[in-house]
Amino acid sequence: MAALQTRTKDDSSIQVSLIDAPQSEDTELDKSLHRLELFLRFFGFCQYSPLSSTLSWLAFALVGVFLPVLIIKFSSCSACEKYQIKTFEFEILISQAFLAAISLLCISHNLRKYGVRKLLFVDRYHGHTIQFRNEYVQKIRGFFRVLAVWVLPCFLLKAAREVLRTIFVHHALWWQSVGILLALLVSWTYLTTIYLSGTALFNLVCNMQVTHFENYGKLLERDLDVSVYIEEHIRLAHYLSKISHRFRMFLLLEFLVVTASQFVALLQTTGNRGIINVINGGDFIVSSIVELVGIILCLHAAAKISHRAQGIASVASRWHALVTCNSNDASQMGTSSNGGNLDAAYPTSSLPINYSESDLESIDYMPMPTHTQLASYMSSYHKRQAFVSYLQSNPGGFTIFGWTVDRMLINTIFFIELSLVFFVLGKTITITTK
Numbered sequence: 001m002a003a004l005q006t007r008t009k010d011d012s013s014i015q016v017s018l019i020d021a022p023q024s025e026d027t028e029l030d031k032s033l034h035r036l037e038l039f040l041r042f043f044g045f046c047q048y049s050p051l052s053s054t055l056s057w058l059a060f061a062l063v064g065v066f067l068p069v070l071i072i073k074f075s076s077c078s079a080c081e082k083y084q085i086k087t088f089e090f091e092i093l094i095s096q097a098f099l100a101a102i103s104l105l106c107i108s109h110n111l112r113k114y115g116v117r118k119l120l121f122v123d124r125y126h127g128h129t130i131q132f133r134n135e136y137v138q139k140i141r142g143f144f145r146v147l148a149v150w151v152l153p154c155f156l157l158k159a160a161r162e163v164l165r166t167i168f169v170h171h172a173l174w175w176q177s178v179g180i181l182l183a184l185l186v187s188w189t190y191l192t193t194i195y196l197s198g199t200a201l202f203n204l205v206c207n208m209q210v211t212h213f214e215n216y217g218k219l220l221e222r223d224l225d226v227s228v229y230i231e232e233h234i235r236l237a238h239y240l241s242k243i244s245h246r247f248r249m250f251l252l253l254e255f256l257v258v259t260a261s262q263f264v265a266l267l268q269t270t271g272n273r274g275i276i277n278v279i280n281g282g283d284f285i286v287s288s289i290v291e292l293v294g295i296i297l298c299l300h301a302a303a304k305i306s307h308r309a310q311g312i313a314s315v316a317s318r319w320h321a322l323v324t325c326n327s328n329d330a331s332q333m334g335t336s337s338n339g340g341n342l343d344a345a346y347p348t349s350s351l352p353i354n355y356s357e358s359d360l361e362s363i364d365y366m367p368m369p370t371h372t373q374l375a376s377y378m379s380s381y382h383k384r385q386a387f388v389s390y391l392q393s394n395p396g397g398f399t400i401f402g403w404t405v406d407r408m409l410i411n412t413i414f415f416i417e418l419s420l421v422f423f424v425l426g427k428t429i430t431i432t433t434k
Contacts (some may be wrong), residue, residue, distance in 0.1 A: 029133055031120070037116045039144075040107075040201075043194055046116075047108045047155045055289070056108070064100060064194075066412050068093050069188045075169075075180050088268065092283045095261035097293065099254060102190040103198030106250035119246075120208055121239055135211050143204045147196055148292050153191070154286055158188055161282040168279060199294040202247050208300035209243065212236055213308035220319045226383040230390060232387070233312065237396050238311060248400045251298050255413075258291045263420060270428035283429040299413075302405035306397030310406070313391040320384045 008237055040046050044056030057317055074091045122136060162184055166177050219232060265284045278285075397404040 004150055028137055028140050029289070031182070033116060033120075033122065040111065040116070040197070043190075044104060045108050045111055045197070047112050049196075053112075056104070056389065060101070060104060060194075063187055063294050064138065064191045065093075067183055071183055071187075072178055082156070085272075088281060091268065092287050095291070096188070096195070096287060098257050099261075099294070100194040102250065102253045102257065105417070106247070106253075106310060107198045107201060110246050114246075114312055120205055122208075123243060127183045132215075133213060136208060139204055139208050139211070142207070143200050146200045146297070147193070150290075151193060154192065154290050154293075155189060157289070159185060160285075162285065164279050164282075175420065191259065196294055196297075198250065199297045199331060201280050202250065203248070203297045203301040207245055209236070209239060210305050210308050212250050213312065215316045217223035218321075220316065223307065226380075229316075230387060233391065233394075237309070237394065239374055240305065240396055243305075244399045251302065251405075254298065255295055258295045259417065259420070261291060262288060262417075263424065265426060266421065266424045270425060273402040280409055299405065300408055302398040303407055303410055306404055306406045313388070314346065316388050316391050319389050323384065324381060352371050 037046065044052075044059060047053035047056050069090075072086060073092065116122075162181050166181050213236060216232070216236070218227065259403055265288060269281060269284060395404075399405070403409060
């Protein structure tokens with residue numbers, strides 16, 4: 001009885017360390033979170049007060065909307081359609097502004113409501129345990145790495161295009177051309193960074209939870225009660241539901257705007273009867289790359305966390321099968337009531353050994369499982385079976401109003417987009433034969 005109480009206390013302590021880990025100082029993680037919050041605050045995502053919200057949207061309106069509109073409107077020339085098409089410029093600006101506004105609106109709403117730590121689920125349940133601390137720091141560094149990898153190459157493409165356009169579209173004064181070039185680059189970088197920061201932050205939130213889903217298999221190796229596994233899965237599923245609820249409108253709106261933008265871009269470039277070259281249509285290439293990178297980051301993160309969540313049932317089924325198959329011998333019927341690793345009811349050293357020539361006499365000395373051992377084994381088996389059935393009935397995943405974002409949905413989206421492309425090409429491109 002004392003041993004059972006000791007075992008129960010040990011299980012309880014393990015459960016507390018896994019689920020209710022106390023807060024502790026983590027300098028490296030705190031610094032990473034602080035750098036992330038400073039970055040988000042610099043671009044206006046952290047709208048914690050009416051003043052900061054007003055300044056953020058005022059900067060967005062001035063730098064992201066009014067500045068490029070004024071430049072496009074007053075810097076164009078009537079005889080420069082070969083190098084600059086005003087309608088193209090405005091359509092690209094509208095799509096960029098809409099995407100950045102959606103990103104700024106949705107992310108700032110979540111940050112204002114939950115804060116950086118709660119949005120990333122770095123609370124008393126996460127981030128302060130030794131096994132996840134370093135991984136969280138690496139994930140946050142990966143956020144900045146993703147932005148650098150995609151923003152810098154796209155910036156170079158945009159800069160090259162603007163330099164070429166400045167060379168062919170002359171202005172009266174050289175400093176005026178340089179000022180227009182710098183203003184366009186600043187505005188484009190501002191809008192692009194806001195858009196990609198929102199998608200990269202969603203990717204970060206999903207990847208930090210993927211870490212816990214991937215670690216769930218190691219949790220099954222511990223000698224814990226089945227209820228602990230169920231509680232841990234319920235908590236992970238609850239957090240996944242929160243992520244879906246917080247980001248579903250963000251992902252849906254971004255996807256719709258990107259689809260509409262690509263549709264219009266394809267329609268304009270294929271239906272235009274004028275000369276389309278890299279200079280007057282190069283912005284479509286740059287904007288398309290940025291838009292597709294952002295939506296791919298979101299879809300990849302959502303599909304990845306759905307795949308990991310749905311894969312837990314397979315891991316638990318394999319664990320249940322291995323534990324059950326290892327308990328076939330009668331000498332191993334004495335399983336612990338917590339449903340963990342099975343222990344032999346009679347250790348090998350305690351088994352009576354008889355060297356009688358009679359097989360019947362030897363059988364009389366074989367240990368037989370008692371009713372208590374059989375009941376304990378069957379109870380453990382039914383607990384594991386109920387646990388596996390629960391996981392199979394609750395696959396989980398990132399959902400958008402009930403639609404699970406997984407590989408099947410992504411394949412469906414791909415073929416819908418492909419159908420739209422062929423539809424536009426069929427309306428704009430005709431082949432004539434004599």
